[in-house]
Amino acid sequence: MHPTQQPGWIALSSHAKALKETHLRDLFSQDGQRFERFSVKHDELMLDFSKQRITTETIQHLKALANDCQLKLWIEKLFCGEKINTSEDRPALHTALRQPADKALYLEGHNIIADVQENLEHMAEIVERIHAGQWRGYSGQPIDTIVNIGVGGSDLGPMMACRALSDFQPLISNPLTMHFVSSMDGSQLADLLDNLKPETTLFIISSKSFTTIDTLSNANTAREWLKKASGVRDELLNRRHFIGVSANQEKMSQWGITPKSQLNFWDWTGGRYSMWSAIGLPIALKIGMHGFKDMLSGAHSMDEHFLHAPFEENVPTLLGMIGIWNINFLNIHAHAILPYDGRLKHLPAYLEQLEMESNGKSTTRQGEKTDYHTCPILWGEIGPNAQHAFYQLLHQGTESVMCDFIAPARRYHDTGNSELQQQHTLTLANCLAQARILALGDSVLDNSTSAPRHMRYHGNQPSTTVLVDELTPYSFGQLIALYEHKVFVQSVIWDINPFDQWGVELGKKMATNLLQPLNDPLAEANFDSSTDGLLNTIHRLQGK
Numbered sequence: 430m431h432p433t434q435q436p437g438w439i440a441l442s443s444h445a446k447a448l449k450e451t452h453l454r455d456l457f458s459q460d461g462q463r464f465e466r467f468s469v470k471h472d473e474l475m476l477d478f479s480k481q482r483i484t485t486e487t488i489q490h491l492k493a494l495a496n497d498c499q500l501k502l503w504i505e506k507l508f509c510g511e512k513i514n515t516s517e518d519r520p521a522l523h524t525a526l527r528q529p530a531d532k533a534l535y536l537e538g539h540n541i542i543a544d545v546q547e548n549l550e551h552m553a554e555i556v557e558r559i560h561a562g563q564w565r566g567y568s569g570q571p572i573d574t575i576v577n578i579g580v581g582g583s584d585l586g587p588m589m590a591c592r593a594l595s596d597f598q599p600l601i602s603n604p605l606t607m608h609f610v611s612s613m614d615g616s617q618l619a620d621l622l623d624n625l626k627p628e629t630t631l632f633i634i635s636s637k638s639f640t641t642i643d644t645l646s647n648a649n650t651a652r653e654w655l656k657k658a659s660g661v662r663d664e665l666l667n668r669r670h671f672i673g674v675s676a677n678q679e680k681m682s683q684w685g686i687t688p689k690s691q692l693n694f695w696d697w698t699g700g701r702y703s704m705w706s707a708i709g710l711p712i713a714l715k716i717g718m719h720g721f722k723d724m725l726s727g728a729h730s731m732d733e734h735f736l737h738a739p740f741e742e743n744v745p746t747l748l749g750m751i752g753i754w755n756i757n758f759l760n761i762h763a764h765a766i767l768p769y770d771g772r773l774k775h776l777p778a779y780l781e782q783l784e785m786e787s788n789g790k791s792t793t794r795q796g797e798k799t800d801y802h803t804c805p806i807l808w809g810e811i812g813p814n815a816q817h818a819f820y821q822l823l824h825q826g827t828e829s830v831m832c833d834f835i836a837p838a839r840r841y842h843d844t845g846n847s848e849l850q851q852q853h854t855l856t857l858a859n860c861l862a863q864a865r866i867l868a869l870g871d872s873v874l875d876n877s878t879s880a881p882r883h884m885r886y887h888g889n890q891p892s893t894t895v896l897v898d899e900l901t902p903y904s905f906g907q908l909i910a911l912y913e914h915k916v917f918v919q920s921v922i923w924d925i926n927p928f929d930q931w932g933v934e935l936g937k938k939m940a941t942n943l944l945q946p947l948n949d950p951l952a953e954a955n956f957d958s959s960t961d962g963l964l965n966t967i968h969r970l971q972g973k
């Protein structure tokens with residue numbers, strides 16, 4: 430049935446009308462137990478959604494809507510490997526990547542958990558060799574620098590995790606420096622190559638398809654740089670300086686990655702859901718295989734919780750359904766991701782891809798156009814930095830914005846560094862202060878109403894706080910799995926396929942069509958007056 434015709438949706442529509450004029454400050458003053466009522470904890474994560482514009486009735490209606498849309502059944506389909514990515518005719522089995530080794534999951538008669546474990550073993554061998562200084566470059570010196578070349582899901586997850594978990598580097602005899610290169614224009618690579626030592630640099634070419642032009646262009650540039658610097662033949666360079674990670678073995682081999690340096694994964698792992706696979710090699714190099722497996726265990730713990738916990742305790746389901754409430758019933762279409770921890774610097778960019786590439790769609794599973802909103806505009810920044818940038822709009826602008834505050838409760842507690850501990854306390858104070866003012870506005874002050882209008886804070890901006898006990902590989906795995914499942918919950922309610930991304934294809938084709946006219950001013954170009962005009966101007970500026 431069409432989502433908007435579901436009884437739960439209809440009930441939520443009239444409930445929203447009744448609640449529309451109610452300010453969060455009224456909800457808090459009417460109910461001293463909001464925190465107890467509207468917070469849940471699973472393992473190392475706590476979700477406080479008491480600053481959302483909801484009542485117990487809202488939650489009941491959301492639960493009804495989730496049941497109307499058969500959320501439980503869809504979760505089961507996801508986990509058991511049903512081909513729910515229908516437009517690409519395949520399952521979405523990122524959850525299989527974090528299943529314990531003693532479990533089995535059969536896909537077309539084949540136990541894929543055994544494949545996953547085999548792959549982890551291959552990763553472990555590579556990590557061990559590099560950590561032990563046994564992986565040597567063309568001159569015989571041990572590799573000490575890793576450059577991951579990839580884009581989108583082949584970049585953002587590993588980059589985010591390496592930054593988030595840098596406190597967990599194992600003590601190894603051969604410390605590594607890690608870089609991430611994604612930009613098509615070569616600017617990151619150009620800056621890096623000036624400062625890298627070719628004989629000790631290893632490139633990981635990460636690409637699910639191994640056809641992404643951004644990645645292949647950077648990979649080719651890197652190989653040419655190595656060739657020029659070393660004067661060594663291709664075969665040796667490929668063997669000593671390149672690892673490939675892909676679901677496309679054939680393309681990896683064609684490019685020249687030697688079979689022993691190929692790490693595979695499977696078409697049932699979506700690009701933006703792939704950091705748990707061999708795409709996570711940079712993470713394993715950063716925090717060791719042990720840390721990587723802790724991250725997988727954390728995610729698995731969230732998987733089990735998502736699969737089994739009842740709706741009212743189910744953290745990803747609640748996070749997803751609250752988003753549905755804000756987007757479809759309170760008409761809020763902007764979502765800010767605000768980590769209060771510098772180590773989560775890349776979380777906003779990661780979630781931008783995860784959420785917007787998954788649910789930024791307007792066609793239902795039945796091929797109809799949606800007549801309701803789906804994924805909001807998502808953006809974010811480290812919270813304290815954003816306070817000095819875009820919080821002005823959150824506090825006094827005209828847009829309603831829902832916010833996720835994400836913070837670890839404990840940090841630096843065992844370092845003995847009291848200055849840093851104080852900085853953490855200061856950060857938490859800011860996190861709590863901002864969430865409080867966004868919710869309650871200047872009613873938190875005694876004499877707010879006497880202030881001139883430009884100094885007033887209207888509040889009523891809903892937020893959720895995700896409090897992590899402490900940021901570790903395990904809790905980090907839980908956090909990312911939480912958001913993956915949240916995205917899935919919303920896709921079920923919106924009746925869309927979150928696992929394809931057809932909206933990115935036309936741009937790739939059009940760019941290919943534009944290469945020739947850009948290179949050759951005499952090539953026929955008859956696009957549109959803007960594109961033609963820009964082409965002519967570029968030719969003139971390039972002296973063509």
Ligand code: F6P
Pocket residue numbers: 580581582583635636637638639640641644700701786930933
């Ligand atoms: O073009 C979008 C996209 O396909 C993403 O979904 C993906 O994460 C990214 O490009 C990179 O793709 P690949 O890993 O195949 O290079």
